[in-house]
Amino acid sequence: MAELPTTTNVRPLLENLFRRESGRLTASLTRFFGSNHLELAEDVVQDTLLKAMREWPFKGIPDDPVAWLHRVAKNGAIDRLRRDARGMELLQENAPMLRSEWTLASTVHAELSEGAIVDDQLRMFFACCHPALPADQQVALVLKTLCGFSVPEIARAFLTNEETVNKRLHRARRAFRELGKLEIPQGDALNERLEQVLSAIYLLFNEGYHSTTHIELIREELIEEALRLNHLLLGHRALVRPQVHALHALMSYHASRTDARRDPDGTIILLRDQDRSRWDRAMIELGNEHLTLASEGNTLTSYHLEAAIASLYANSTSYEQTGWAAIVQLYDSLLRFKPAPLIRVNRAIAIGLASGAKEGLLAIEAVEELRDHGLYHAARGDMLAELGRNAEARDAYEKAMQLTKSEAEAELLAGKLRALG
Amino acid sequence: MSKYIFLFRGGRMQEMSPDERQASMMRWKTWMDGLAANNQLMGGEPLDGNGKVVKGRAKSVTDGPFAEGKEIVGGYLIVDAGSLDAATELSKGCPIFGEDDHGTVEVRAVSEMNM
Numbered sequence: 001m002a003e004l005p006t007t008t009n010v011r012p013l014l015e016n017l018f019r020r021e022s023g024r025l026t027a028s029l030t031r032f033f034g035s036n037h038l039e040l041a042e043d044v045v046q047d048t049l050l051k052a053m054r055e056w057p058f059k060g061i062p063d064d065p066v067a068w069l070h071r072v073a074k075n076g077a078i079d080r081l082r083r084d085a086r087g088m089e090l091l092q093e094n095a096p097m098l099r100s101e102w103t104l105a106s107t108v109h110a111e112l113s114e115g116a117i118v119d120d121q122l123r124m125f126f127a128c129c130h131p132a133l134p135a136d137q138q139v140a141l142v143l144k145t146l147c148g149f150s151v152p153e154i155a156r157a158f159l160t161n162e163e164t165v166n167k168r169l170h171r172a173r174r175a176f177r178e179l180g181k182l183e184i185p186q187g188d189a190l191n192e193r194l195e196q197v198l199s200a201i202y203l204l205f206n207e208g209y210h211s212t213t214h215i216e217l218i219r220e221e222l223i224e225e226a227l228r229l230n231h232l233l234l235g236h237r238a239l240v241r242p243q244v245h246a247l248h249a250l251m252s253y254h255a256s257r258t259d260a261r262r263d264p265d266g267t268i269i270l271l272r273d274q275d276r277s278r279w280d281r282a283m284i285e286l287g288n289e290h291l292t293l294a295s296e297g298n299t300l301t302s303y304h305l306e307a308a309i310a311s312l313y314a315n316s317t318s319y320e321q322t323g324w325a326a327i328v329q330l331y332d333s334l335l336r337f338k339p340a341p342l343i344r345v346n347r348a349i350a351i352g353l354a355s356g357a358k359e360g361l362l363a364i365e366a367v368e369e370l371r372d373h374g375l376y377h378a379a380r381g382d383m384l385a386e387l388g389r390n391a392e393a394r395d396a397y398e399k400a401m402q403l404t405k406s407e408a409e410a411e412l413l414a415g416k417l418r419a420l421g
Numbered sequence: 422m423s424k425y426i427f428l429f430r431g432g433r434m435q436e437m438s439p440d441e442r443q444a445s446m447m448r449w450k451t452w453m454d455g456l457a458a459n460n461q462l463m464g465g466e467p468l469d470g471n472g473k474v475v476k477g478r479a480k481s482v483t484d485g486p487f488a489e490g491k492e493i494v495g496g497y498l499i500v501d502a503g504s505l506d507a508a509t510e511l512s513k514g515c516p517i518f519g520e521d522d523h524g525t526v527e528v529r530a531v532s533e534m535n536m
Contacts, residue, residue: 018443049442050434054467054496057449150438 013061016221018049019148021066024117025073026145027124032077032111035127035179038145040084044076070114078108121146122232122239123182128172129196130179137172138200140165147225157207157218184238194239198247198303201226205251209258223255245294246303249287253310256283268408272319284314302337305330324354341369349379357386374403378413390420424463424531425508427498431524432517434495448516456500461511465498505530 014020022045029041051072052065062068081104128141136158143149143157155165185193208222230248233239260278261269291307309330316322331347344367352360361383370376381396394417401413437445456462470493474485486493502508509528517524 013443013447016440016443018439018446022439049439053434053442053446053449054469056446057453058465058467061450148439150441153438153440 013065016148017065018052021069022049022148023146024121025070026148027120028112028117029073029077030145031116031120031123031182032108035182036177038173038176040080042145044073044080047076048073070112074108074112077112078105081108118232118235120182122236123184125229125232126184126193126197127176127179127182129193129200130175131192131196132175132178133172135196135199135203137168137175138196139203140168141172141176142200142204142229143225144169146229147221149221153218157222190238194233194241194243197233198230198243201230202247202251202303204229205254209254220258223251223258227251227255242294242297242299243301243303245290246301246307249290249294250303250307250310252283252287252290253307253314256280256287256314266408267411270412271313276318279314287311287314302334305334305337309334322353324350328354341367341373342375345370345375345379349382352383352386357383361387372403374400374409376400377403378409378416381416385416385420394420423502423504423508423533425500425502425505426527426529426531427465427500427508427512427515428527428529429495429497429515429517429524430492430527431521432495433521445516445520448519452514452516453498455514456498456511461501463499463501465496467496468494499531 025045025048026041029044030038033041048069052069056062124146125142128145129138133141140154140158143154144151149157151162151165151169155162158165184190204222205226208219208224208226227248230244230251233244234248256279257271257274259280260274260276261271263269287307288311291311294304294307309327312323312327312330327350328347331343331350334343335347345364348360348363348367351363361380364376364380364383367376377396377400381393381400384390384393384396397413397417397420401410401417404410404413432445434442434445453462453465472485474483475481476483500508500511502511505528508530512526512528515526517526
């Protein structure tokens with residue numbers, strides 16, 4: 001009979017332990033099994049967590065839960081290699097060390113050593129970001145395998161349905177299987193892949209930061225995962241490039257405002273109205289440090305420019321004191337990297353603050369591509385309201401309200417309409 | 422003292438995400454720790470999905486249990502309770518009910534054998 005629980009062995013468990021370890025274990029097992037056996041790796045991880053669910057309530061949480069999970073996963077891998085049809089198929093493909101009963105267990109233990117886990121996660125991450133996979137599939141696969149999200153959780157994170165996520169994962173897995181051995185590319189290939197990897201991180205971050213669902217938990221976890229994944233890059237000698245620092249700076253500046261940009265009901269609080277004492281100073285300092293590190297050498301990427309803009313916001317003492325003219329110039333440079341309409345809207349808003357609403361209005365109305373986008377009309381409404389053209393401002397806000405899909409944004413616009421009187 | 426057995430069937434173990442698994446594990450642990458703290462928990466084991474069924478005079482052995490996932494007993498506990506009603510009340514604290522609308526706890530009194 002199992003040892004029964006006693007109240008003395010209740011110890012706090014790290015909140016995301018299962019999720020975190022399932023990502024780490026999946027990465028290690030996939031590197032060991034090869035990309036064509038991703039499902040086998042995922043099955044071993046699932047079995048491991050199931051075993052923990054069954055046993056821990058009875059026996060108590062082990063002294064070292066991480067070591068327990070890793071040990072059980074290794075044994076699970078050995079078991080699969082011996083008995084599972086897919087495991088046997090894998091043995092056929094693999095080194096003679098695995099084929100002999102004498103060496104199977106020791107090979108598995110050596111291959112899945114804890115020291116390799118960071119590298120394993122990076123290999124897995126770079127493989128998920130292979131150019132054979134479109135961005136939405138890359139990110140879905142990263143969330144599923146490396147971050148331990150379930151299909152419903154990914155669907156919630158991307159405001160889509162489970163069927164779509166399943167489809168993306170299915171296609172992503174098919175492409176992933178063809179990759180073979182998981183490796184971080186070298187030379188020019190590394191530069192290209194790093195770009196894909198960074199945009200996947202930034203996509204994750206933006207989903208967490210800008211998504212306007214009410215599911216706070218998922219949003220915070222996406223932000224946390226984006227920072228964690230980028231942190232893995234920062235810790236690797238060959239990967240810690242200036243643009244990686246720049247992205248870290250950018251995300252740190254944004255993350256410093258996570259709490260200040262929502263009131264307790266979840267309504268968005270605009271930068272202008274945020275309580276700056278609620279900004280997380282430590283995160284801003286972290287951003288400053290990484291922006292300095294990003295400036296070593298002469299690499300200039302869009303992340304550098306976005307981080308520089310964010311740093312001006314984060315380090316200014318008030319909305320009015322913000323260096324709007326410098327921000328306009330940085331947006332001009334950024335547009336040369338990424339001529340995106342959304343950046344032009346933000347530039348127009350900065351122009352409005354640097355040179356007055358009249359100039360801002362001209363700049364915003366030049367962004368014709370975004371006329372069916374709520375943000376365009378909301379920004380235009382702000383300029384018009386500032387110029388005292390209230391009737392036109394009202395029309396613009398109403399149009400923005402029709403176009404937004406987010407309740408939080410609609411709430412914000414309703415407030416602006418009320419303020420017009 | 423009277424012994425009762427709780428037999429658990431159902432639960433959504435197979436479909437959970439890692440976060441949900443961890444939360445579920447903690448709920449079960451908290452519930453069982455509570456029983457233990459009241460000196461009501463006398464034993465129990467989780468049961469693995471694998472098993473065999475041996476049947477009839479021929480003692481034929483088949484892989485099993487073949488029942489649907491929901492029907493399979495996922496584990497048992499032995500508790501000490503004053504009466505069947507008291508044991509039934511105790512079982513209502515089981516986290517399985519919050520996790521699976523089809524989850525069940527079968528409460529059975531252990532026969533007392535007079536030696």
